[in-house]
Amino acid sequence: MNNSYDSVGRYIDLLKKVLTASIYDESGWAVKDPNNKNAVLNQLKKKNLYLVEAKVFNEAERAEGRDWPLFGYTMAGHQRLDNVQLCVEQVIKNNIPGDFVETGSWRGGMTIFMRALLDVYGVSDRFVWVADSFEGLPVPADENDGLDLSQVDYLKVSLEQVKANFEKFNLLDDQVKFLKGWFADTLPTAPIKDIAILRLDGDLYSSTMDSLENLYPKVSKGGFVIVDDYNSWPACKRAVTEYLAAHSIIPDIQKIDWTAVYWQV
Numbered sequence: 001m002n003n004s005y006d007s008v009g010r011y012i013d014l015l016k017k018v019l020t021a022s023i024y025d026e027s028g029w030a031v032k033d034p035n036n037k038n039a040v041l042n043q044l045k046k047k048n049l050y051l052v053e054a055k056v057f058n059e060a061e062r063a064e065g066r067d068w069p070l071f072g073y074t075m076a077g078h079q080r081l082d083n084v085q086l087c088v089e090q091v092i093k094n095n096i097p098g099d100f101v102e103t104g105s106w107r108g109g110m111t112i113f114m115r116a117l118l119d120v121y122g123v124s125d126r127f128v129w130v131a132d133s134f135e136g137l138p139v140p141a142d143e144n145d146g147l148d149l150s151q152v153d154y155l156k157v158s159l160e161q162v163k164a165n166f167e168k169f170n171l172l173d174d175q176v177k178f179l180k181g182w183f184a185d186t187l188p189t190a191p192i193k194d195i196a197i198l199r200l201d202g203d204l205y206s207s208t209m210d211s212l213e214n215l216y217p218k219v220s221k222g223g224f225v226i227v228d229d230y231n232s233w234p235a236c237k238r239a240v241t242e243y244l245a246a247h248s249i250i251p252d253i254q255k256i257d258w259t260a261v262y263w264q265v
């Protein structure tokens, strides 16, 4: 594997900038009221009219995935993309068997990046699985499940849109598999064999627990588990803690940034 700053390195860097929308003069622009709280703005949205604040781009904030990008393909930020690159390169180098899975893909950016890395390293025997409702978050089961973001339009990205996003990068092919529906319905019967990288980004307790219960047993020894919301969503952390305790797993949890963590299985 060549880590020098050659054309491959430049392609990967450019991908990170485009996927996070960090490369434009307008990168900092933000839609007002993304959570649909303002009645007037909500009415305007129904006519496809948005109020956009021309904010100055804060590179550090985007690198840490702290803001919701207006036109990026991932909200996870550079540090979490760097982490995915590290995990992908490790599993390829060490021949850890299995596919790459993300539960909670939004616009697909993280999985587009995974598919691009398989392409870069000429790997044709692994799949990238993109699991999402493709209609946003579910209504939380109860107050312990986490925040109710089920009405947030910004988080609702259709399967057609995500496929179109892959196509924009010329990365939509048979190595990308989509699992459309609620995790509780799709994951128990998902035809995934081994997993080398399991990336959880479903925010809620239930979404995290459904992902862990159905997919953690498939993660290969030496594979990686990444939890995006660990330190930003207490309900997510609780699901991870309970799952690990129930299965007597004591991983070496490493910090990626202010919220995300990962460990090697």
Ligand SMILES: C[S@@+](CC[C@H](N)C(=O)[O-])C[C@H]1O[C@@H](n2cnc3c(N)ncnc32)[C@H](O)[C@@H]1O
Binding pocket: 073, 074, 075, 076, 102, 103, 104, 105, 106, 107, 108, 109, 110, 131, 132, 133, 134, 135, 136, 137, 138, 155, 156, 157, 181, 182, 183, 184, 201, 202, 203, 204, 206, 207
């Ligand atoms: C924070 S976004 C994911 C961000 C994405 N990983 C990125 O890199 O930008 C959370 C996603 O999880 C999905 N989601 C959450 N809970 C779900 C569930 N129980 N079943 C299906 N999809 C779910 C939502 O539809 C949404 O697309």
